[in-house]
Amino acid sequence: MLLALLLTYAGFTALCLSMPRHHAELLGAKPSTRRRQGLALAGWLLLALSLWAAVAASGWSFGLVDWFAVLMLSALALVLLLPYRPRLAMALAGLSLLASPVAAWAQC
Numbered sequence: 001m002l003l004a005l006l007l008t009y010a011g012f013t014a015l016c017l018s019m020p021r022h023h024a025e026l027l028g029a030k031p032s033t034r035r036r037q038g039l040a041l042a043g044w045l046l047l048a049l050s051l052w053a054a055v056a057a058s059g060w061s062f063g064l065v066d067w068f069a070v071l072m073l074s075a076l077a078l079v080l081l082l083p084y085r086p087r088l089a090m091a092l093a094g095l096s097l098l099a100s101p102v103a104a105w106a107q108c
Contacts, residue, residue: 001054001057001058001066001070002103002106002107003050003053003057003100003103003104003107004050004051004053004054004057004066004067004070005050005070005073005074005096006096006097006099006100006103007046007047007049007050007053007096007100008046008047008050008067008070008071008074008075009074009077009078009092009093009096010046010093010096010097010100011042011043011044011045011046011047011049011050012043012047012074012075012078013043013078013089013090013092013093014039014040014042014043014046014093015039015040015043015044015047016043016078016082017031017039018031018036018037018039018040018043019036020036022082023035023036023039025086026086026089026090047071050067050070050071051063051067053104053107054066054067054070055067056107057107077092
């Protein structure tokens with residue numbers, strides 16, 4: 001479940017950065033078209049990987065329920081952090097990407 005949480009938070013952050021407004025606020029410049037498409041693709045791939053991680057950990061019946069709970073939790077965390085602590089939101093996304101391999105190894 002930890003792996004799914006880390007991947008969904010990173011995925012939502014990548015999708016957030018694929019929007020020009022959020023990208024400019026967080027990184028200081030408008031993204032190029034190629035960067036926007038790459039961030040959107042990475043975000044959707046991370047969300048798909050989080051679904052796989054949740055289903056692998058708990059099976060299809062409970063895995064989907066866990067995945068939806070993790071989706072809501074990570075989206076809520078990102079929405080609450082962006083207006084007040086945007087740098088912390090970015091740091092947590094980077095940290096979640098770095099911690100994902102450790103969580104994947106621990107899940108096996």
